[in-house]
Amino acid sequence: MPSPLLKEKSRKLLSAAGITINGDQPYDIVIHDERLYRQVFLGGSLALGEAYMDGWWDVERLDKFFTKVLAAGLRTKVGRFRSVLQSAAHILFNRQSIRRAFEVGERHYDIGNDLYVAMLDKRMTYTCGYWDKANTLDEAQEHKLDLICRKLGLRPGQNILDIGCGWGSFAKFAAEKYGVSVTGVTISKEQAALARKLCEGLPVEIILTDYRNIEGMFDHIVSVGMFEHVGYKNYRTYMEVAERHLKDGGLFLLHTIGGNTSIVATDPWIDRYIFPNGMLPSIRQIGGAIEGLFVMEDWHNFGPDYDKTLMAWHRNFNEHWPELQAAYDERFFRMWNYYLLLCAASFRARQNQLWQIVLSKKGVPGGYTTVR
Secondary structure: OOOHHHHHHHHHHHHHOOOOOOOOOOOOEEEOOOOHHHHHHHHHHHHHHHHHHOOOEEEOOHHHHHHHHHHOOHHHHOOHHHHHHHHHHHHHOOOOOHHHOOHHHHHHHOOOHHHHHHHOOOOOOOOOOOOOOOOOHHHHHHHHHHHHHHHHOOOOOOEEEEEOOOOOHHHHHHHHHHOOEEEEEEOOHHHHHHHHHHOOOOOEEEEEOOHHHOOOOEOEEEEEOOHHHOOHHHHHHHHHHHHHHEOOOOEEEEEEEEEOOOOOOOOHHHHHHOOOOOOOOOHHHHHHHHOOOOEEEEEEEOOHHHHHHHHHHHHHHHHOHHHHOOOOOHHHHHHHHHHHHHHHHHHHOOOEEEEEEEEEOOOOOOOOOOOO
16 A cells, blocks of 8 residues: 555645646546555656556656646656766766767667658658648658758758768758768667668768767768767767867757756666667756857757657657557557657756757858858
8 A cells, every 4th residue: 555645745746736646637647556656756757657667557648747747847856866876877987988879779779660660750850850831740850951951051062971860861861952972970770771771872871880980071060869869978079079070161060959957867767768878968068068169150949849749759659559569569659658758748848958059160250140
C-alpha cells in the first residue's frame, strides 16, 4: 500500500498544476499501480518514465499533462537526490568524449531505419521544421532546409561541411537546389549507409567519424541538431573545430535546441532511454564557447515550431505502428510515445527553445542581412 502522506503530497503537487488524480479531463493522470507515488518521490523523472513504460499509469493526452507539469515547475520537486548524483557524474567525467562519441548513434540512431522512415518527412529530416508558411511536415522541413541555405547565402560550386548530417537531408537538398558539394559527418552507421544511398549521384560525401576528426577547409559550415550531443565540457572544442575548418569570409550556421538555464546534465529518463550523454546548451554556454572565435551575426528562435514538428512525428509513428510492431514491442511503443509527447510539451511550455545562430569569423563587412 502507498504511504498516505506521499499520496496526499502527490495530490497537492498535481493539483497546483491543474491535474486531478483519476480525474475525467484528458490531461488527468490515471493510476494503475499505487507503488508509483513512492517510486517517483525517490527516483524523480526517471522513475516516472519507467513506470509509464511498465503501464503503472496513463494519461489520455500526455502532451497536455506534461505541458501543465512543466509550466508548474513540478520536475524540480521530486527525485532531487538522483538529479544531484547525475549532475556530479557529468561534472566529474567527460560523458561526450571521443571514446563515447558513437554511443548515441548505436543506441538511438541505429535502432532501425524503418522506424525513422515511418515517422519522419519524405526527406528524412530529424530536426525541427519551419512552419511559418508550411501546412504539412514535408513543407515545414523543406522550408527549414531552404531557410538554412538562404541564411548561408549558398552559391554553386561552394564546398559545405555538414556536422551531424543525419540521413543526408540537408546535403541532398543543398546539392540539388543550390549546386554545392557537401561533406557530411555522422556517428551513426545506419544513418551513413542510408545517407550514401539517398545522395547517390550527387557531389556529397558521407563520412562516419566524430567531429573532432574532421579534415579540410570549407566555404561554409552547417550543423543541424547535433550540438545537443556535444556536452558542456566540449563546447569550446567544438567551436574551435568549426573555426579551424571554416574559410575566411565563410559563415557557420548552428541549429540547436537550447535551454533557458545553464545545466551540466540532461533529464535522467531521456539520458537512459533516448539520448545517452546528451544535454541542452544555454545562451550563456554558447556565448562563452564562441567568444574570441566568432562574431554572432544572427540569432533566430522558433522553438514553438518544434511542438508542431514533434506532434507530426507522433501522428506518423502511431499511424504506422501496425507495420512496425513486429520489430518493436509494446514497452518500446509506450517509451517512444512518452519521448515524443514529453518533448513536445517542453517546447509548448517554453522550457526548451530552438535556435538558429549564424556566426562569422571576423564579422560580415557592412553587416549581415537577416533572413527569415
